[in-house]
Amino acid sequence: xxxxxxxxxxxxxxxxxxxxxxxxxxxxxxxxxxxxxxxxxxxxxxxxxxxxxxxxxxxxxxxxxxxxxxxxxxxxxxxxxxxxxxxxxxxxxxxxxxxxxxxxxxxxxxxxxxxxxxxxxxxxxxxxxxxxxxxxxxxxxxxxxxxxxxxxxxxxxxxxxxxxxxxxxxxxxxxxxxxxxxxxxxxxxxxxxxxxxxxxxxxxxxxxxxxxxxxxxxxxxxxxxxxxxxxxxxxxxxxxxxxxxxxxxxxxxxxxxxxxxxxxxxxxxxxxxxxxxxxxxxxxxxxxxxxxxxxxxxxxxxxxxxxxxxxxxxxxxxxxxxxxxxxxxxxxxxxxxxxxxxxxxxxxxxxxxxxxxxxxxxxxxxxxxxxxxxxxxxxxxxxxxxxxxxxxxxxxxxxxxxxxxxxxxxxx
Amino acid sequence: xxxxxxxxxxxxxxxxxxxxxxxxxxxxxxxxxxxxxxxxxxxxxxxxxxxxxxxxxxxxxxxxxxxxxxxxxxxxxxxxxxxxxxxxxxxxxxxxxxxxxxxxxxxxxxxxxxxxxxxxxxxxxxxxxxxxxxxxxxxxxxxxxxxxxxxxxxxxxxxxxxxxxxxxxxxxxxxxxxxxxxxxxxxxxxxxxxxxxxxxxxxxxxxxxxxxxxxxxxxxxxxxxxxxxxxxxxxxxxxxxxxxxxxxxxxxxxxxxxxxxxxxxxxxxxxxxxxxxxxxxxxxxxxxxxxxxxxxxxxxxxxxxxxxxxxxxxxxxxxxxxxxxxxxxxxxxxxxxxxxxxxxxxxxxxxxxxxxxxxxxxxxxxxxxxxxxxxxxxxxxxxxxxxxxxxxxxxxxxxxxxxxxxxxxxxx
Numbered sequence: 001x002x003x004x005x006x007x008x009x010x011x012x013x014x015x016x017x018x019x020x021x022x023x024x025x026x027x028x029x030x031x032x033x034x035x036x037x038x039x040x041x042x043x044x045x046x047x048x049x050x051x052x053x054x055x056x057x058x059x060x061x062x063x064x065x066x067x068x069x070x071x072x073x074x075x076x077x078x079x080x081x082x083x084x085x086x087x088x089x090x091x092x093x094x095x096x097x098x099x100x101x102x103x104x105x106x107x108x109x110x111x112x113x114x115x116x117x118x119x120x121x122x123x124x125x126x127x128x129x130x131x132x133x134x135x136x137x138x139x140x141x142x143x144x145x146x147x148x149x150x151x152x153x154x155x156x157x158x159x160x161x162x163x164x165x166x167x168x169x170x171x172x173x174x175x176x177x178x179x180x181x182x183x184x185x186x187x188x189x190x191x192x193x194x195x196x197x198x199x200x201x202x203x204x205x206x207x208x209x210x211x212x213x214x215x216x217x218x219x220x221x222x223x224x225x226x227x228x229x230x231x232x233x234x235x236x237x238x239x240x241x242x243x244x245x246x247x248x249x250x251x252x253x254x255x256x257x258x259x260x261x262x263x264x265x266x267x268x269x270x271x272x273x274x275x276x277x278x279x280x281x282x283x284x285x286x287x288x289x290x291x292x293x294x295x296x297x298x299x300x301x302x303x304x305x306x307x308x309x310x311x312x313x314x315x316x317x318x319x320x321x322x323x324x325x326x327x328x329x330x331x332x333x334x335x336x337x338x339x340x341x342x343x344x345x346x347x348x349x350x351x352x353x354x355x356x357x358x359x360x361x362x363x364x365x366x367x368x369x370x371x372x373x374x375x376x377x378x379x380x381x382x383x384x385x386x387x388x389x390x391x392x393x394x395x396x397x398x399x400x401x402x403x404x405x406x407x408x409x410x411x412x
Numbered sequence: 413x414x415x416x417x418x419x420x421x422x423x424x425x426x427x428x429x430x431x432x433x434x435x436x437x438x439x440x441x442x443x444x445x446x447x448x449x450x451x452x453x454x455x456x457x458x459x460x461x462x463x464x465x466x467x468x469x470x471x472x473x474x475x476x477x478x479x480x481x482x483x484x485x486x487x488x489x490x491x492x493x494x495x496x497x498x499x500x501x502x503x504x505x506x507x508x509x510x511x512x513x514x515x516x517x518x519x520x521x522x523x524x525x526x527x528x529x530x531x532x533x534x535x536x537x538x539x540x541x542x543x544x545x546x547x548x549x550x551x552x553x554x555x556x557x558x559x560x561x562x563x564x565x566x567x568x569x570x571x572x573x574x575x576x577x578x579x580x581x582x583x584x585x586x587x588x589x590x591x592x593x594x595x596x597x598x599x600x601x602x603x604x605x606x607x608x609x610x611x612x613x614x615x616x617x618x619x620x621x622x623x624x625x626x627x628x629x630x631x632x633x634x635x636x637x638x639x640x641x642x643x644x645x646x647x648x649x650x651x652x653x654x655x656x657x658x659x660x661x662x663x664x665x666x667x668x669x670x671x672x673x674x675x676x677x678x679x680x681x682x683x684x685x686x687x688x689x690x691x692x693x694x695x696x697x698x699x700x701x702x703x704x705x706x707x708x709x710x711x712x713x714x715x716x717x718x719x720x721x722x723x724x725x726x727x728x729x730x731x732x733x734x735x736x737x738x739x740x741x742x743x744x745x746x747x748x749x750x751x752x753x754x755x756x757x758x759x760x761x762x763x764x765x766x767x768x769x770x771x772x773x774x775x776x777x778x779x780x781x782x783x784x785x786x787x788x789x790x791x792x793x794x795x796x797x798x799x800x801x802x803x804x805x806x807x808x809x810x811x812x813x814x815x816x817x818x819x820x821x822x823x824x
Binding site for chain 1 (some may be wrong): 436438441443445448449451452456457460461463464465467468469470471472473475476481507508509510511514518534535536538539541542543545546547549550551558632634640641642643644645658659660661662663664665666667670671672673674675676677688689690691692693694695696698773775777778
């Protein structure tokens with residue numbers, strides 16, 4: 001049995017404990033949804049005020065150069081690169097995940113012109129499959145093989161016909177973590193390229209894109225990276241694929257000489273060929289403030305706390321919420337898990353609504369998943385216990401049966 | 413001869429004079445580059461602070477619904493719609509101009525499957541042509557006819573083979589204004605669709621998309637609309653084209669039921685089929701504050717002041733800068749002009765650098781164009797005179813020959 005004293009010791013010895021103060025966290029709320037929208041870093045307000053009041057209001061267009069606005073996709077990309085094991089010049093912060101995936105899929109397919117099969121996951125984040133269908137509009141001969149459809153596992157679907165494997169590093173529903181090294185090696189052995197979706201892993205564990213020989217990756221910055229609502233996405237292209245890199249969203253920021261205003265398109269060399277148009281500077285700079293927090297952080301320490309947090313949650317649910325029909329979804333071993341844990345329950349929706357009303361915020365994913373994200377930069381071990389205690393009370397007392405909690409609304 | 417007294421009367425009688433105070437304008441600067449980046453509305457800071465400190469920091473993911481974040485593309489679209497003559501539900505604020513044009517071009521070509529010719533302008537904003545080339549990657553049989561190549565005018569290029577005409581409402585270099593009614597009618601007479609690029613006209617004159625029967629339009633919000641650096645773009649699709657609307661950037665925000673998380677894509681009905689993914693909320697909300705300024709404004713009054721401003725500038729240049737080799741580029745008649753005026757001069761680059769150093773900010777466009785934007789919401793008639801006086805002094809004294817002004821740097 002885990003006691004509150006055991007948990008207090010975990011917090012006392014937490015090397016990341018001081019980072020919690022870098023974030024604004026609302027009073028009386030245990031926020032376990034940083035895997036959907038990270039909280040506001042304290043520094044964000046000052047950063048954005050400086051952009052609005054000084055750079056924009058006072059320096060106006062001069063700020064495109066003077067304040068580095070024009071170079072933000074690359075400069076933020078170079079700051080984010082070490083968090084995912086990319087080299088300088090291999091990563092851009094720009095656009096959104098969907099647009100970036102669209103570009104990477106086109107670029108990857110162009111590198112395998114004689115192959116016409118895409119492998120993906122039926123249970124992957126849906127926008128990945130939706131974008132794949134959009135790419136299919138202009139690749140009439142593209143066939144998609146889905147893991148999970150007919151029971152096939154991903155590895156068995158990869159053969160010599162496969163151009164691209166599109167795969168989530170951490171599954172948004174179950175939290176299951178893929179072995180990036182092994183899968184990339186397997187795909188390369190068959191001559192296929194891999195695009196990694198890092199939305200649910202970036203910022204919460206060491207990632208070694210270059211070391212794995214990964215080809216492409218996309219990810220978002222508003223979850224564990226705390227860039228703010230709708231913060232720009234990122235994309236990675238291994239430098240080995242930079243020569244002749246081609247994608248169809250050929251806006252002026254991807255031009256070799258955008259200020260020549262030539263009517264003819266010529267792609268910029270390197271990763272800049274993956275840019276499209278003008279970027280939303282306020283949202284870009286909110287991310288800049290969020291990345292400052294990572295300056296002082298070792299990702300293996302983050303990962304160690306992450307697994308300790310999710311393990312504690314799983315143990316406490318087992319010890320304190322037994323008999324309430326809450327079932328662990330996804331890996332039992334923390335080494336195979338991202339930084340969120342999912343439980344299933346037929347009444348998952350009203351249970352989560354009741355829990356939120358009682359001050360512990362997770363989220364619900366249809367049809368029956370309760371998701372709990374444990375972001376190591378600001379979640380304490382005592383928060384895990386407090387959330388489990390709230391859940392236990394709701395289950396013990398049947399609070400969630402109140403009609404106030406059964407009404408559906410849009411959640412993200 | 414126009415006197416300073418004449419000009420003082422114009423300012424005294426300006427019905428828009430009070431609006432100037434709604435913007436932050438730096439001391440000692442005459443800002444004639446609002447056609448590139450509009451200045452910061454005073455209300456922006458408070459709006460963004462509320463988003464960061466209250467909606468994000470305190471309410472976290474609940475704000476996707478509670479604060480209307482999720483619906484911003486449509487709600488901002490409906491607020492922008494009357495400024496361009498669109499009906500509610502015909503306009504979205506999302507992504508950037510380049511991505512929006514990519515989507516509109518694909519959607520338009522899908523409506524004319526038996527035609528394979530695109531007509532555009534060689535002198536149009538280059539990103540339009542770059543995106544057209546990107547769309548061409550997946551439309552191998554698409555031929556582009558360019559106005560200006562071989563001397564042809566746009567109208568003569570439109571025949572029964574043309575699927576889409578892509579045209580700038582106001583030319584970014586010359587300021588020339590197209591007749592939207594006439595060109596749309598001509599194109600429709602040949603069975604072609606028209607996509608209007610409104611980047612240099614939105615917010616500065618009445619536009620009547622629906623009244624013209626326009627098919628598609630795109631535009632940006634960081635120029636005359638003052639949405640901030642890299643503020644999101646907009647796109648318009650006439651409701652007559654909504655049924656079966658299709659585009660390839662099929663991210664989850666364009667799905668008929670995005671929170672069902674179904675692996676199969678099904679486009680949302682209506683304009684929402686043109687969405688892609690999660691939007692940058694901070695930048696979206698800066699635009700919201702900027703649109704507040706337009707609540708009190710009649711666009712025909714804005715247009716009247718705009719033509720008076722550009723006419724005054726043209727007259728003063730003629731009267732006071734004669735003999736310096738500054739040549740008016742673009743229409744002599746204000747009715748054929750947008751809200752900026754361009755002058756050519758072989759030494760345009762150093763002249764503009766000198767002018768900026770002397771406190772009047774316009775911009776330079778290669779090879780020899782000096783651009784001056786006159787945004788009627790905050791530019792006074794006395795500003796026009798002061799800018800001309802500064803230009804006259806620089807030309808009279810040859811200040812621009814100083815080596816400090818000949819060094820090139822990136823400008824937008």
